[in-house]
Amino acid sequence: MWWLKEVWVIDPSQSLSAPRDVLVKGGQVLEMASSMTEEEVLTIAQGEPVETINAKGKFVFPGLIDVHTHLREPGQEEKEDILSGSRAAVRGGFTTILAMANTKPVIDNRALVEFVLLQGVRAGYAHVLPIGTVTKGMQGSELVEMVDMKEGGAAAFSDDGKNIQNAEMMRLALEYAKLTGLPIISHCEDKDLAGDGLMRRGVTSARMGLKGIPASAESVIVARDLLLAEETGGKLHLAHISTTESVNLIREAKARGVNVTAEVNPHHLIFCDEDITLTDTALKVNPPLGSRGDRESLIEGLRDGTLDMIATDHAPHTQSEKTRPFAEAPFGIASLETALSAVWQYLVLPGQLSLDRVIEAWSYSPAQRFGLSGGTLKPGSSADMVLFDPDFSEVIDSATLVSKARNTPFLGKSLQGFPIMVWVEGQLVQRNRTVI
Amino acid sequence: MKWQRKDILAIEDMSVEEIRHILHTAKVMKEILMRPIKKLPTLKGKSVVNLFYEASTRTRTSFEMAGKVLGADTTSIAVAQSSVSKGESLYDTAKTIQAMRADLVIIRHSSSGSAKFLADILDAGVINAGDGQHAHPTQALLDIFTMEEQLGEMDGKKVVIVGDVLHSRVARSNAWCLQKLGVDVTLVGPPTLVPVEMAGLGVKLTHDLDGALPGADVVMALRLQLERQQSGLFPSLREYSHLYGLTTERLKKTGKQSIVLHPGPMNRNVEISDDVADSVEALIERQVTNGVAIRMALIYLLIGGSGNVVA
Structure with a gap:
């Protein structure tokens, strides 16, 4: 049994943000009280050994749920696999991760869904939930067996990485997915507008001679998919929103009652196109980093609830792939191990976002939208839980990262504020930054 | 001025003083180029590698000529005939060139930033002969x-x-x-x-x-x-x-x-x-001649030794 003394509890599911003593027993959050005596705790323990953590000055919150990760298994295990990815997850404070379907082969049938699910169970760290594709082979022309895949454990459907360009196909997907109650996740990218662009089109791209991707490459698809969701009444989730125009479109659609949620990636909240240099491929990401104004719109959108959740879009690549000229390096940032800390340091500490809102957006909201367990510390709930030390600082180092990937813009830099203990179903899986 | 720069990658990050110094040096080089016997011993024993990933006759020949007039040994790696066409990455090619102990590498490549990429890896100097849409x-x-x-x-x-x-x-x-x-x-x-x-x-x-x-x-x-x-x-x-x-x-x-x-x-x-x-x-013909003079000046400034005064 665990006794966390005088810890600051953040649990948006109970609108709670206050100091508490927390007891965890039998894989569950047992009780929370303003304070407890040793006698009371021992009585509850009924002979079970009690590990006491003096956690004053630290935070406890529900384990983070990341609805957008690329774990690369099956097929690209040189970049990441489900074991390394789920270890990286718990090191970073995530107890549930959704694995995107654009693996090799893509996850477009029940057998593959069950494979991903099983590999997650075998790994035994974070809960790994598969996202299935929307269309067979991600070809954008025929729907997958959504109901069968849901029964196999799929948590959502997405052709992420390859937008569904045919609007009729997207409309049909939103209609048919009603049979499952699961959301269709849109990748929000018009392939003709994006072209073979490398970064957001603007003064910085023009100066460096790197081919630009206009903001409209995202926003026109956001507008389209919002209209389709409104017309069909389908359940839509918009991935990695990065432009002011998209935020405005979503805000208006929500006011009209459209069944939509949207996510934002930490790197879009922290960096902008001006931060990119010609040889810094760690910041080459898709959708590309936007303007300074976009960054402000995204923070505002996350604050006012237009953007419902934060998701990493963890996109691991090998160092040899990223050690190439900018145009030749793949898009993506590996971020499971740094994302929470980066958000703490760059957004919470300067007062741009409250920690309560961050936890709501990264735990409670995803659980609600995707119908997942977790996202709460209500007594009786499964103890997927994070103890966060705001003072712990660490240099992001190749030797300590447990992901296979090193493609993070924080490599070699120091970050402050880290999860120092992580439990999945009451089992301690990470302690003092080391995965157990 | 005392020349400090290891590489010539983009005008954007150069000072007016540096640009003026290059133009001044090129003027002297042009005089040498107009002599009937144009061969200097200045860069004897120095090796210059031309690494051209894009077709170019004018620029590549201009660099070769410039290096030869100054007495350097110039080697051209024609990409279609080298291991690059077998898919070797620019990183690996750079490592190979590093091991061959070249003094200066001239690169033309279709990716913006490739010259800086190479310069960050090599101890040798790098001259950008055109990288993508970025700089020339x-x-x-x-x-x-x-x-x-x-x-x-x-x-x-x-x-x-x-x-x-x-x-x-x-x-x-x-x-x-x-x-x-x-x-x-x-x-x-x-x-x-x-x-x-x-x-x-x-x-x-x-x-x-x-x-x-x-x-x-x-x-x-x-x-x-x-x-x-x-x-x-x-x-x-x-x-x-x-x-x-x-x-x-x-x-x-x-x-x-x-x-x-x-x-x-x-x-x-x-x-x-x-x-x-x-x-x-x-x-336009005059531009071609001037191109050789400018490249002589740059090669000289980058690997011509500490004095940087043309005799």
Whole structure:
């Protein structure tokens, strides 16, 4: 049994943000009280050994749920696999991760869904939930067996990485997915507008001679998919929103009652196109980093609830792939191990976002939208839980990262504020930054 | 001045003093180049590698010639015949060149930033002979050198650059170089090839060539990549030529004896009419000679030793 003394509890599911003593027993959050005596705790323990953590000055919150990760298994295990990815997850404070379907082969049938699910169970760290594709082979022309895949454990459907360009196909997907109650996740990218662009089109791209991707490459698809969701009444989730125009479109659609949620990636909240240099491929990401104004719109959108959740879009690549000229390096940032800390340091500490809102957006909201367990510390709930030390600082180092990937813009830099203990179903899986 | 730089990657990060020093050195080099016996022992025992990932006759030959006049051993790695065509990465190629202990590497590559990428890996100096759409510093230096030979100091003068500015490393490098030296620069072309974000270069933009010409001392036509038409960037060569082609008639609008430059090779009767092309042949040949002088100057400054004074 665990006794966390005088810890600051953040649990948006109970609108709670206050100091508490927390007891965890039998894989569950047992009780929370303003304070407890040793006698009371021992009585509850009924002979079970009690590990006491003096956690004053630290935070406890529900384990983070990341609805957008690329774990690369099956097929690209040189970049990441489900074991390394789920270890990286718990090191970073995530107890549930959704694995995107654009693996090799893509996850477009029940057998593959069950494979991903099983590999997650075998790994035994974070809960790994598969996202299935929307269309067979991600070809954008025929729907997958959504109901069968849901029964196999799929948590959502997405052709992420390859937008569904045919609007009729997207409309049909939103209609048919009603049979499952699961959301269709849109990748929000018009392939003709994006072209073979490398970064957001603007003064910085023009100066460096790197081919630009206009903001409209995202926003026109956001507008389209919002209209389709409104017309069909389908359940839509918009991935990695990065432009002011998209935020405005979503805000208006929500006011009209459209069944939509949207996510934002930490790197879009922290960096902008001006931060990119010609040889810094760690910041080459898709959708590309936007303007300074976009960054402000995204923070505002996350604050006012237009953007419902934060998701990493963890996109691991090998160092040899990223050690190439900018145009030749793949898009993506590996971020499971740094994302929470980066958000703490760059957004919470300067007062741009409250920690309560961050936890709501990264735990409670995803659980609600995707119908997942977790996202709460209500007594009786499964103890997927994070103890966060705001003072712990660490240099992001190749030797300590447990992901296979090193493609993070924080490599070699120091970050402050880290999860120092992580439990999945009451089992301690990470302690003092080391995965157990 | 004391030369500090290991590499020549982009004009953008160079000081006016450095640019002036290069131009001054090139003047001396040109004198050497005009001698009947042009071979110096200055760089004897130094090795220069030409690493060209894009087809180029003019620039590659110019660099080779420049290295040879200075007495260096020059090697050209023609990419189609090397291991690069077997898929070796630029990183691995760089490591190989490093192991061969080259003193200087000249790179041309289709990716913006590739020259900096190489320079970050190598102990050897690197000269950017054109990286993607980013920079072509030696072209900009030979252009300003040619302009000043014709017109004297360019400070306060006006240059119009017309054409496919968006995709042009020549336009970018010239825009930086000229504005650093106090030149009034205007970039001209259709909105699809001169989009608003090009204003980030700090120079004037316009879509109206006729309106930009009055007062221009130099008009530079960029080579139009004809395949841009298939990508929809302009409707036809006919309309492009009508709006942005340099003709004798149109050039009268400058109101002065302007000079016309072109980085070559020219698309005759597209960006430049036959008669204008014929009338500027002599100047274009002079640019070629100046190109060798500029490259001699750069090679000398980068690997010529600490003194940096031409005997």
